[in-house]
Amino acid sequence: GAVVSQHPSRVICKSGTSVKIECRSLDFQATTMFWYRQFPKQSLMLMATSNEGSKATYEQGVEKDKFLINHASLTLSTLTVTSAHPEDSSFYICSASVRQGGYGYTFGSGTRLTVV
């Protein structure tokens, strides 16, 4: 089945530094990648939608200069959290739309970011 590989799975960084999260589609082409954030005991909140070769579309309230999304190829999308602060500590997860043998979405395994 369609697999999305997300790295790193866990990262601890100092306040003010930047962190890059990668999502790779391993056996299919991900024309659309969704990026979500999930705080403890809360739902997944859509941050942005990225389409290969074009600028990402950000949800209201999500700072595009802080959360940089790059989707330069059909198999790789990245989210960079710039100048991270403790309030950015969260579970970040990507999801790609899959149109093989049906229609649905496959998820990366998530990245738990802790900013200290």
Added chain:
Amino acid sequence: RKEVEQDPGPFNVPEGATVAFNCTYSNSASQSFFWYRQDCRKEPKLLMSVYSSGNEDGRFTAQLNRASQYISLLIRDSKLSDSATYLCVVNGRETSYDKVIFGPGTSLSVIP
């Protein structure tokens, strides 16, 4: 109004019970609907797609009512392993791109 709303739960049910979850969505142009389950600190996994005619997969039955913008999930003969958070997922098309929205989830605990 939130784009996707679900019963807040939590639902605590004994093994063998039947439990139903409800979900409503606000965008009448939404095209695709899914139920996902998420275990604690893990990524969501697709449970089943929801078709207009309703569909069943073993102990799980999903229903869609487009007129009422309502989706349901029925779990029969609950097992301990069904304990998880169940997420209603709605895909709507915004101009030229897909937009996938998750409901807040309903927590289920199946008790021995």
